[in-house]
């Protein structure tokens with residue numbers, strides 16, 4: 001059997017427990033063994049502790065107690081955006097190799113402090129830019145590097161957030177406030193900015209950005225609407241209502257027992273129509289989307305210029321039916337059209353169009369059951385290789401800090417209306 005790495009998880013929520021803990025525990029090659037966990041809410045980890053076989057004395061609710069000593073080879077940090085750097089620096093000093101959720105931090109000084117700590121300790125910090133590991137996204141990089149469309153000059157890229165995801169996470173949910181977590185361009189698009197520097201093959205030099213919170217505010221609340229969906233006459237008809245998002249969409253999804261985003265609205269498992277409705281009646285997910293305390297934007301564009309002359313326009317918008325990333329890459333000899341949920345079309349000038357189905361790429365690698373087009377799982381393979389053999393990781397800290405600097409520059413540009421240099 002290959003060397004087994006022991007793992008601790010800090011933050012047993014949607015990412016820590018479901019995206020990483022579950023797949024690590026089920027890993028067929030048994031590369032990982034989860035040995036300790038910490039979450040401020042014990043009910044979040046109790047179920048996992050039992051099924052992963054973590055002893056009660058290795059379950060913690062206080063991060064200071066948990067971070068008093070090194071408890072495993074790897075630490076997964078999947079707490080909220082503003083906790084990451086404080087916890088990661090302590091962990092590096094204890095000697096951990098770290099899998100760190102994105103965004104690393106929305107604070108520039110913190111980014112630099114963490115980079116300094118990583119260099120000082122020489123430990124691995126791998127950032128969860130999962131799309132870099134998703135086969136359909138890596139296929140695009142392969143095609144660009146093959147020169148099939150000549151020299152890349154421009155890219156149009158759209159991050160389709162999806163109307164229900166915006167309402168769930170960025171209007172009612174954890175990422176609604178830029179001061180509590182991160183600005184939207186950091187929270188939702190640091191993956192996209194990271195991909196853009198990867199595809200451009202150069203550092204971004206300057207950005208210009210426009211955007212705003214133009215819809216999910218009090219001015220757009222329909223006449224006579226109530227501030228809570230349960231009491232609102234539009235609960236059955238409004239596409240953003242809690243009834244539509246947590247009951248109708250849950251039924252359309254086949255009434256899953258324990259799937260995101262329904263299991264965030266209702267933490268009681270299995271999810272049922274009754275407990276979902278009872279939850280949204282009481283909690284933050286039952287608020288009218290036009291009467292929340294949200295301040296993050298619902299649309300934003302970022303124009304980017306790269307050091308090698310490539311220029312890219314990224315659009316982030318809440319107002320889409322589905323959530324696939326789509327893009328067009330224009331080169332001197334052809335173009336590539338990409339839809340992460342459908343296909344990759346290679347249109348070399350003067351030749352017939354070639355098409356590759358994304359589902360075929362994902363199936364071929366047997367990654368259908370993993371999140372982010374298989375990226376959540378492939379990232380764990382790269383983590384294993386980085387820690388056991390020092391293999392270079394696609395999302396090592398230094399490169400990932402770069403995409404965060406792009407996000408900070410974009411936000412500054414959006415707020416000031418000026419072109420902003422990234423460095």
Ligand SMILES: NC(=O)c1ccc[n+]([C@@H]2O[C@H](COP(=O)([O-])OP(=O)(O)OC[C@H]3O[C@@H](n4cnc5c(N)ncnc54)[C@H](O)[C@@H]3O)[C@@H](O)[C@H]2O)c1
Nearest residue numbers: 011012013014015038039040044063078079080081101128
């Ligand atoms: N890589 C991706 O694609 C991706 C996708 C979604 C979210 N994220 C990021 O992952 C992180 C976690 O998001 P999530 O969706 O899992 O959130 P979540 O709320 O489901 O989970 C976070 C967990 O951390 C726990 N926690 C909070 N503070 C803690 C502390 N001080 N000590 C111990 N536990 C603490 C919470 O109780 C919760 O269970 C966030 O930074 C988020 O931005 C990344």
